[in-house]
Amino acid sequence: MPELPEVETFVRAVRPRLVGRRFLSARLSHDDVLRGVTRRSLLAGLRGARVVDVFRRAKHAAIVTARGTLVIQPGMTGSLTVRGRPAAAGEYAVLQVRLDRGGQLVYRDPRRLGTLLWLDAPGWEAYTGGLGPEPLDPGFSASGLGSILAGSRAAVKKVMMDQHALAGVGNIYAQEALFAAGIDPSKPARDVAPAGVRRLHRQLVRILRAAIAAEGSTVRDYRTGSGARGRFQFELKVYDREGEPCVLCGTLLSGTHAIDGRITVFCHRCQT
């Protein structure tokens, strides 16, 4: 599922093919992906708009035009590409926008848990302001992470995945960072000791950077901007490995649904 590294990967792929281009006609297959915007105003806003910037914020892709910003939150199965031909039927294309000088921006989302927003400048400021800090921002420090964790008694993994607390981290990378840092995912966030916070900060940044370098993790149907599989799934140590041996100590990995109803795999011996 697209988390920070996966969204960063397809944003990097589409950015050079979008900036400076003008949107021609747009097609939307389903209205249920829209949040706070009607089909009519989205399509009218896109038509004729010129792209001035494309970037990632948290797990969102933001496509900025002078008229408004198209925010794509890919949810679990969403992906963004620029391609030469329109998507065929059965490719789950939700939004397709024709570009001047040829090509199409295609947002695919088989399960449509993703959402599309169309925001003006103040709307974007309010939206991004409600999200937590970027973990790969140079200003994001261990003490910054520490103050986020200190503010909650909820499970540390749940806090890491809360987009209003920390941006971009989802189920895969939260589990991997907690494993690498040797921290029990169910531990109350504010009980993580300072040394643990420093390890967690270091490991989270390391893992996110490595995942971007590997163009993300293809667990199911995520693909890079060029349609290739990511390579970071081969580096995953705990995600989807319940019952398999811990790579550090050989103990069989545990799995639980007890943290926010999401599957969490961890080593009860290495993570305390």
Added chain:
DNA sequence: ACGAGGTCCTGCGAGC
């Protein structure tokens, strides 16, 4: 402030 549970949506794997 927290956990629990429901909602959206559909592909897929499990089970019969």
Added chain:
DNA sequence: TGCTCGCAGGACCTCG
């Protein structure tokens, strides 16, 4: 083989 069923996921909501 062919069906039904329940799960999976992120974000958001309500309730206790």
